Amino acid sequence: MPVIAFVLVRTVPGTSHELIASRKIKGVKMAHSVFGRYDAVLVLAAKDLEELSKTIYEVVEKHPNVVHTETLIAMPYPPREVKQPLEKPHTVISFHCPSCHHLVEQGSTICPFCGYVFQ
Numbered sequence: 001m002p003v004i005a006f007v008l009v010r011t012v013p014g015t016s017h018e019l020i021a022s023r024k025i026k027g028v029k030m031a032h033s034v035f036g037r038y039d040a041v042l043v044l045a046a047k048d049l050e051e052l053s054k055t056i057y058e059v060v061e062k063h064p065n066v067v068h069t070e071t072l073i074a075m076p077y078p079p080r081e082v083k084q085p086l087e088k089p090h091t092v093i094s095f096h097c098p099s100c101h102h103l104v105e106q107g108s109t110i111c112p113f114c115g116y117v118f119q
């Protein structure tokens, strides 16, 4: 399962561009200096978590001007489907609007078709 990670990095002021140069490294898909609480954001892609941590080490951890990092690992997409037992056919209890005779779901207080207010 391929892994994508967003690495938020805080660097020593004025050095985030050094980190951006790492976009040449294999596994680094994007690298940008950013405004905000972090100085740079990197997008990494790896074939698994092991490779990802190697890339993070290569790019970030051993970088002398990195002060702080936060790594956000993307959820696999699409999310793995949870097998549901076949849904039982369910009956929606409904009644006819006395005004327009449309079928209206039980418990409605107002007819969605004509606006008739049920007592």
Ligand SMILES: [Zn+2]
Binding pocket: 097, 098, 099, 100, 101, 102, 111, 112, 113, 114, 115, 116
């Ligand atoms: Zn109606």
